[in-house]
Amino acid sequence: MRLLIVLFLLLSVHGNSYAQTDSFPAAAKDVESVDAIMKALYEVISGPAGQARNWNRMRSLFLPEAKMIATGTTPAGEIVKRVMTVEDYITRNGPVLEKNGFFEQEIYRKQELYGRIAHCFSTYAAKRNATDAEPFMRGINSIQLYNDGKRWWILSVYWQSESKEVPLPKQYLPEHP
Secondary structure, X not given: OHHHHHHHHHHHHHOOOOOOOOOOOOOHHHHOOHHHHHHHHHHHHOEOOOOOOOHHHHHHHEEEEEEEEEEEEOOOOOEEEEEEOHHHHHHHHHHHHHHHOEEEXXXXXXXXXXXXXXXXXXXXXXXXXXXOOOOOEEEXXXXXXXXXXXXXXXXXXXXXXXXXXXXXOHHHOOOOO
């Protein structure tokens, strides 16, 4: 069985038709650590109304095959998900972020790290203006990261916003010890 797993991994790595590319080179400071790439992710989507975002910076953080997945409940009560590529996210959400202003900040993180993989359960608070007293939205981003020996990459971001039916658990808030 162990031999089959090793063969699968070797074939997967060498037969990978979507090899990593750096067509949007990342700033070394953005991808040198888990903390750095998390900071860059939140920075790149945040900004005031009327300010264009640096979408090439965002592209540089993600593996080409990365996914961004939003989940929530429709007004009719149906639980749904939307799976997007990074390009889909930029196309669908970019104009709204730039038009209305959007500042998303990590307020708490639970992080697991093993070898070349990391998982961050990142609680966020979002505001329209950086100076707003209260966020208009909070939730959790589940972010999977991969290190290729040279840098960190985002493999996926899967998130859910807080609602009355699904409040943020205390263990994922900053007041939690």
